[in-house]
Amino acid sequence: MERRAIIFHGTGANPDICWYPWLAGRLAARGYAVEVPHYPGINVEPIATFLPKMLNGHRFDEDTVLVGHSGGAALLLALLQHVDVTVAQAILVAGYCTPPNTKEEPVLQQGYDWATIRSHVRDIYFINSRKDPYGCDDRQGRVMFERLGGTQVVRDDGHFGDYNQPYERFELLDRLIP
Known part of the structure; x- marks a missing residue:
C-alpha cells in the first residue's frame, strides 16, 4: 500500500507558507505521496x-x-465524520470545533457525530497553544480531546504559523507521523 499524506492549510492561507512545504518534503523523503492542495474556500x-x-x-x-x-x-x-473509511492518522494543529472568536466560521458544522469521527481515524492528535491569538487554543483542543480521545499536546507557540509568525519547520509533526 502507498502511504499518503494530505496537508490542509488554514483560512486565507496557501500551500506555500509556514511549515507546509517543509513537512511535505520530509514526508515525501520517507516515501509518502503528499498532497498540499490549495483550497481558498476553506x-x-x-x-x-x-x-x-x-x-x-x-x-x-x-x-x-x-x-x-x-x-x-x-x-x-x-471530513472524518463523512469519509467512508478509517484513516491511519489525523493531526489537528490549532484546531477548533466551536467558534474560537467573533468571526464567521463557515467551516464548522452545526454539530458533530463524535462517535463516527472517532471510528474513522485510528490515531488522532490535537496540538494547540495556550497563547493562540485567534482563540484556537488549548481549551478548544481539550474539548475535542474529551470527545475523541487520542493525544493532546499543549504548547505556547502562538498559532503555529501566521502572517506575523514565521514557522517554517515543525519538528514535532515530523516525529508524530510514522
Whole structure:
C-alpha cells in the first residue's frame, strides 16, 4: 500500500507558507505521496457545499495521514465524520470545533457525530497553544480531546504559523507521523 499524506492549510492561507512545504518534503523523503492542495474556500464557503467537493477531490484509505492547520484542522472534523473509511492518522494543529472568536466560521458544522469521527481515524492528535491569538487554543483542543480521545499536546507557540509568525519547520509533526 502507498502511504499518503494530505496537508490542509488554514483560512486565507496557501500551500506555500509556514511549515507546509517543509513537512511535505520530509514526508515525501520517507516515501509518502503528499498532497498540499490549495483550497481558498476553506472557511469561506459553507461546509455543507465545500465538503463534498473536497471529499471527491482526494482518495482516502487506511494508509492516509491527514494534517490540518487552523481552519484546515476544523475541516478535518467534518471530513472524518463523512469519509467512508478509517484513516491511519489525523493531526489537528490549532484546531477548533466551536467558534474560537467573533468571526464567521463557515467551516464548522452545526454539530458533530463524535462517535463516527472517532471510528474513522485510528490515531488522532490535537496540538494547540495556550497563547493562540485567534482563540484556537488549548481549551478548544481539550474539548475535542474529551470527545475523541487520542493525544493532546499543549504548547505556547502562538498559532503555529501566521502572517506575523514565521514557522517554517515543525519538528514535532515530523516525529508524530510514522
